[in-house]
Amino acid sequence: MRTIEQQTAERAVLVGLIESAKDEESMEELKELAETAGAHVVGMVTQRRKGVDSAHYIGKGKLEELKAFIEANQIDVVIVNDELSGSQIKNMEDILGVKIVDRTCLILDIFARRARTKESKLQVELAQLKYRLPRLVGLGGQLSRLGGGIGTRGPGETKLETDRRHIQNRIKAIEKKLASIERHRNLYRQRRAKNRVPVVSIVGYTNAGKSTLFNVLTKAESYVEDKLFATLDTSARKLILPSGRQVILVDTVGFIRRLPHDLIEGFKSTLEEVRYSDLLLHVIDITSPDIDEKIQLVEKVLSELDAISIPRLEVFNKIDLIDVNSIDIKRKQAIFISAKNGVGLENLKLAIEKELSE
Missing domain, CATH: 3.40.50.11060 (GTPase HflX, N-terminal domain)
Structure with a gap:
């Protein structure tokens, strides 16, 4: 202790x-x-x-x-x-x-605090309800905690109705709304495919610097904070490569050890954007003491999403925080950058262009 x-x-x-x-x-x-x-x-x-x-x-x-x-x-x-x-x-x-x-x-509590769009709020509520449903027998009325604080945030925390039928009906209603959002997303994907615009998705462990990289490459303003799950919402922006070719760059939610199954299910429609990518940028925090384990965990989630076969570049971020001469990572197609300081970004764009042309 x-x-x-x-x-x-x-x-x-x-x-x-x-x-x-x-x-x-x-x-x-x-x-x-x-x-x-x-x-x-x-x-x-x-x-x-x-x-x-x-x-x-x-x-x-x-x-x-x-x-x-x-x-x-x-x-x-x-x-x-x-x-x-x-x-x-x-x-x-x-x-x-x-x-x-x-x-x-x-x-789930952190996700409830971070959710900003209508879709992500619905996805978090869906995951929370699926988490609570099997716990009705053991917890009973305690699920309607009114005290506030950790574990009580999210949709409906002030008056959570624990009746099983009510929760099941709410789950069905949310799934119906998310299915409608997914249909719109599919139409958008079809339009992109028709116009032959390549899609490049940024994936990786939470807090690896994905949103910082997304912002600096696309001049976007996605929310960035040095905390786990700083952003949940999938963002898509146009990226111009050195040759002038346009691609769609997509920022996704970060992964973590023991990511709750209900969250993966709830965010599947968002995460499925990864499956339709032409290329993945796997952003890795080079300062992390357990790099290999985190790489394996991300690959495990990609397998669950049927996205493991999509070509990907391993992008080692935060090289400004280490001695460059101490780097001993010999991996095929590895790229070293500092998204915060703009180091290595031109090499990354060239690598993206080369990979897409192949």
Whole structure:
């Protein structure tokens, strides 16, 4: 257990199970997620065990230790590094006496704060409802939390009707609206295909610098912030290549470890834009200590979207933050840039042109 000092709103303690170094990295990422959601992370409580406790997530001894930590540090919310069932949340709240938020709920909360367009708001609400539906039995009336804060944001948080039929009807209504939006998008795609305008999509792990690159290449003004999931909305702008050829450049939502399935499903219509691309720019944060793992995770999501076979360029961003002489990445078609400082962008445009011509 360790204490972390910072000054923000809700006082939170992070809880997770540790089996390997990857789990420790996941806990650090959970801290970033919590801070992005506006929490003041006071400390972490971890337990080394293989299986999740079916009733309380962690063992009873560790649960008592967590309860003592909560009382000693005036904790408002416990954030758990896994997805919990409704009964697990209820059991933990009964014993600990504070709000319990799992990793999926935390990510949904961040998405609810970041959603700006009508489509992304509908997609987030759809994912939230699908998350809540199977938890009705365990949580009951607690799903209509009125206290505010993390885990309560998003459409309908002030008066969430937990009746199963109501939620199912709302899900159907949202899916119908999203299907209508998707039909319009398909017409737009057909028009682009008819005009033979190539589509280049930017993909990558969250906070790798995708929106910064999109802005500098297209002179757009997409929202940029040094936080996870700074932007959710897919943006498309015209990009002029060195030869004068025009392409459509598309910015997409970032990926992350354990991205909730309901979010992938909810954002599928947006993410499917990737499937119709002629070329992908996989933006990678070269300063990240776990580059290979993040590359593999992005490739896994691309596989789920049936987009793994689309040609792609690996674009290593943020080279302004490292010693260039220390770069030891020998990958086919790798390009090194600093989107923030404009370094390597002409080489990137030439590489895009070469790849499209081939």
